[in-house]
Amino acid sequence: MKIITIVLSVAISSFINSIAYGQNDKAQIESVKPSNKLASFGVRGNCGMCKSTIENATKELKGVRSADWDQSSKQVVVSYDSTLLSEEEIHQAIANSGYDTDRVIANEKAYNNLPGCCQYERTQKMNQKIKKRENSPIEHDHNGHQH
Numbered sequence: 001m002k003i004i005t006i007v008l009s010v011a012i013s014s015f016i017n018s019i020a021y022g023q024n025d026k027a028q029i030e031s032v033k034p035s036n037k038l039a040s041f042g043v044r045g046n047c048g049m050c051k052s053t054i055e056n057a058t059k060e061l062k063g064v065r066s067a068d069w070d071q072s073s074k075q076v077v078v079s080y081d082s083t084l085l086s087e088e089e090i091h092q093a094i095a096n097s098g099y100d101t102d103r104v105i106a107n108e109k110a111y112n113n114l115p116g117c118c119q120y121e122r123t124q125k126m127n128q129k130i131k132k133r134e135n136s137p138i139e140h141d142h143n144g145h146q147h
């Protein structure tokens with residue numbers, strides 16, 4: 001009886017491992033597809049609420065795998081499938097949500113619809129180098145807005 005239990009345990013374990021490694025191989029193959037692109041460009045914004053809006057505008061596009069906007073550098077990094085959309089379409093989606101990018105300026109109506117704390121200076125620099133500061137508080141006035 002113990003032998004049957006051991007044989008079944010080994011068989012089940014082997015089956016589970018083959019499935020796990022098969023899925024892992026598939027994920028690795030997909031990550032190196034030539035259509036997978038990474039775009040990094042400047043986007044104006046101020047705060048965590050801006051981050052959420054910028055990233056959501058991007059992630060709603062079919063083909064976007066991930067998006068991360070950095071408040072300090074004013075840069076977004078987007079991973080996307082270039083067979084489903086272009087980098088220009090990503091710029092336009094962000095601009096449509098009210099935020100200027102390196103290539104596309106948001107229209108006045110979209111910008112004016114942003115909450116007050118998110119209405120950035122239209123001359124704000126993008127693609128800034130991140131300066132590392134230790135123990136410095138983030139200074140940002142939300143004028144009563146909750147994030």
